[in-house]
Amino acid sequence: SQKIEQNSEALNIQEGKTATLTCNYTNYSPAYLQWYRQDPGRGPVFLLLIRENEKEKRKERLKVTFDTTLKQSLFHITASQPADSATYLCALDYGGSQGNLIFGKGTKLSVKP
């Protein structure tokens, strides 16, 4: 079965630096991969979606890469701010038609001022 690993449970960085989070998966390559932000006691909020035929996607200070050879996605936040502190989840589609997702455990990012 498909497995997802977000290999850092926590990441602490200084304000202004670039945060880089990693998501690795096993088995089949998904048609698309998504990144979500989750704050404590809240539901996840969709950030970015990248398809298997896209290598990179950007949205403001966010950048996502997708390497189907390495079976890895990297999520970057440039010029990080304390307000970026949250848990970031990556999610892959099951491959079914309904868009079912499997989520990683998340990486808790803390940006220190």
Added chain:
Amino acid sequence: GAVVSQHPSRVICKSGTSVKIECRSLDFQATTMFWYRQFPKKSLMLMATSNEGSKATYEQGVEKDKFLINHASLTLSTLTVTSAHPEDSSFYICSASKSSYEQYFGPGTRLTVT
């Protein structure tokens, strides 16, 4: 657009009672709604997928008789935890989808069974 609400946000119930959680898509019609459960420091685990007017599809290991899902309309799905036990205490989150890709999540419901 794409706002999803859940009610209640928190609920405490006694062991053996049933609890109903509502999930509504406020400004769009959801083709599919999903129910997840999340334990502390764990990933979201998909419990079931439901389409309006049809039976929910449950993930392996999720008891359909214990977690009753009703998808009455394109904007409302309910999850009823029947005969709740302390081990059912968790954070329950629903999501709604307009297409096969993006999911819009509700704020979650914290269930505590005493």
